[in-house]
């Protein structure tokens with residue numbers, strides 16, 4: 001049955017940049033089909049949740065928001081509740097038992113079918129979709145200066161803790177020509193910065209490989225900054241390290257998740273490198289790319305992690321001095337190998353280890369940010385600083401991906417400017433505008 005009066009949709013996104021970009025694609029498709037995006041769940045015909053299942057907490061957050069909609073759905077039975085993303089794929093139709101007020105689930109490989117799912121009242125679109133890399137979807141981007149661009153989908157790594165290979169399927173690379181065409185379009189629209197997205201961009205298999213792609217994008221007129229996430233340490237080649245140093249538009253920042261400083265733990269995680277190998281890559285990056293900012297992910301309390309393994313991680317953090325990290329307690333994910341491993345640690349120990357990691361890193365991050373005081377850096381102005389909530393305060397990012405707040409007028413948004421760093425703090429930098437010519 002066609003439901004003709006469904007005009008407005010509202011999307012709420014949980015999780016990573018990949019998910020945010022998937023939501024832009026869903027919105028792009030629906031708007032192209034004449035629907036309107038609503039600002040709140042109160043004033044809409046369709047509510048779409050784009051979900052994350054990376055850790056239990058992300059999952060809980062979604063289910064508690066979903067629970068709150070039960071009453072609304074009762075009051076307005078015509079309201080359609082759709083669940084996209086990793087939880088949809090992971091739970092499949094079991095989700096209807098847990099939450100009967102959901103109308104439809106769409107996995108991350110089936111965003112292209114969102115309009116059909118609405119029109120034809122489809123309840124589940126979860127098939128593996130090998131054509132995903134060849135499918136070009138319109139993205140409705142909210143920002144005007146920075147854009148995400150997908151270059152590959154899925155993941156073949158099967159780290160033992162991770163749910164992604166199960167939710168996003170096997171690795172597939174998007175053809176180079178299709179990427180170049182999209183970025184050319186973005187440059188024509190005035191975008192200055194692109195972030196290439198993939199679970200493991202270093203294993204991009206399109207023509208010319210990842211370094212070849214970077215080289216061509218570096219030539220693209222109008223694009224000033226190129227970023228990419230996420231890199232896998234095992235696949236980060238010397239060639240790529242050199243390219244980051246040589247290609248002037250590729251920003252001096254890499255997110256290179258280490259996960260642990262212990263070889264035992266790394267092996268149990270199936271990461272495919274030792275701490276020494278990881279450190280060698282960091283040394284090379286720092287040699288080839290002066291001033292490069294390096295960020296990382298750490299998991300605290302992996303099953304079987306001993307006090308010594310944890311100390312290895314602490315020592316690694318001290319030795320490597322990352323610019324910043326995202327650290328998480330190990331979270332058991334159904335269907336992964338780690339979920340059935342021996343040696344699960346009590347919550348208290350995981351919490352203790354995590355807070356030691358975060359406390360130490362806070363000091364290192366502060367020290368790194370303080371070291372930038374007095375330096376003049378290029379900043380892409382992103383927005384009026386909402387925290388300040390008044391005209392005259394801007395926020396932007398350095399090439400090293402650090403947030404800088406400074407005074408300046410709003411016409412500078414989306415422009416490259418030079419800023420002198422006055423103060424380095426834990427989460428951001430305070431600066432002073434020098435000029436607007438980058």
Ligand code: 5AD
Nearest residue numbers: 161162257297298328329330331333
């Ligand atoms: N528990 C805790 N952290 C996890 N991550 C992925 N899976 C889990 C899990 N089961 C972290 C990793 C990864 C980041 C995106 O999330 O550190 O790099």
Ligand code: SF4
Nearest residue numbers: 015016052053054086
């Ligand atoms: Fe993104 Fe991973 Fe969460 Fe899926 S599980 S939404 S890929 S962070």
